[in-house]
Amino acid sequence: MNTKSLKKQTKITRLIMNIPSTPSFSLNGKIALVTGASKGIGRASALALAAQGAHVICVSRGQKALDEVCAEIQSMGQSAESLVADMSSIQDINEKIANLPKVDILVNNAGTNIPEPFVEVSEQNFDHLVQLNIKGCFFVAQHVAAIMIKNKQGGSIINMSSQMGHIGAANRTVYCLTKHSIEGLTKAMAVELAPQGIRVNSICPTFIKTPMTESFFDSEQFQTETLTKIPLGYVGEVEDIMGVVIYLASSASRLVTGSSHKVDGGWTAQ
Numbered sequence: 001m002n003t004k005s006l007k008k009q010t011k012i013t014r015l016i017m018n019i020p021s022t023p024s025f026s027l028n029g030k031i032a033l034v035t036g037a038s039k040g041i042g043r044a045s046a047l048a049l050a051a052q053g054a055h056v057i058c059v060s061r062g063q064k065a066l067d068e069v070c071a072e073i074q075s076m077g078q079s080a081e082s083l084v085a086d087m088s089s090i091q092d093i094n095e096k097i098a099n100l101p102k103v104d105i106l107v108n109n110a111g112t113n114i115p116e117p118f119v120e121v122s123e124q125n126f127d128h129l130v131q132l133n134i135k136g137c138f139f140v141a142q143h144v145a146a147i148m149i150k151n152k153q154g155g156s157i158i159n160m161s162s163q164m165g166h167i168g169a170a171n172r173t174v175y176c177l178t179k180h181s182i183e184g185l186t187k188a189m190a191v192e193l194a195p196q197g198i199r200v201n202s203i204c205p206t207f208i209k210t211p212m213t214e215s216f217f218d219s220e221q222f223q224t225e226t227l228t229k230i231p232l233g234y235v236g237e238v239e240d241i242m243g244v245v246i247y248l249a250s251s252a253s254r255l256v257t258g259s260s261h262k263v264d265g266g267w268t269a270q
Helices: 003-017 039-052 063-075 090-097 123-151 172-194 213-219 220-228 239-250
Strands: 032-033 055-060 080-084 103-108 155-160 198-205 260-263
Touching: 032 039, 032 090, 032 123, 039 063, 039 239, 055 063, 063 080, 090 123, 103 123, 103 239, 123 155, 123 198, 123 213, 155 172, 172 198, 172 213, 172 220, 198 239, 213 220, 239 260
Parallel strands: 032 055, 032 103, 055 080, 103 155, 155 198, 198 260
Antiparallel strands: none
């Protein structure tokens, strides 16, 4: 090989060496914990993580519904197990989450909403939403973070928030309160846990068609008003959340922490 050819080959080799590698979305060998996994966004998250190779621990209150989700995952040729627990019960969280040997990914999804006028909110409803949406979320994340720190392998914690964590809305004062809290919690956790290699982010969906929101769309007025606030012009499906879950769970987002990922069709951009 002459000098000219050698220089050309060297240049080509350098160019090839400088081509960045596309990040992998594979979750092979990872263990994912999904709360509220029996339906809606939780079920979709479990299926998405399993499709990328993760073993999924599906958590919810009902054994039958969990068995159905696990069967769906197993029909894909992937692995899953059910864990019956109430995420509004600190006793359940302490007994069933704290003793897990390993968790690489947490989708902290269990939550609820009780829409009602501000002046009519009862202490019972207030306590129920705060207990599940804030306290349950906090202590599940605390136990999972402790597991990740103990195993010294880092991990990804995904808190399921809402566009209501960034705006206000009539008849949703308590829900907005809880989701604004999750946004603050996510940022604080991200800063504190970063030295241990644990990333913490939130996902903030708009109204997604799920069993929890199904009754809302029985009202034509609600549908019309909702669509006028979404520039893209349509209500979300659970599939719109699945890709974000995979991204945040995988090494493709290795430099992403403390971030809020809005899947809202442009609602909060206005």
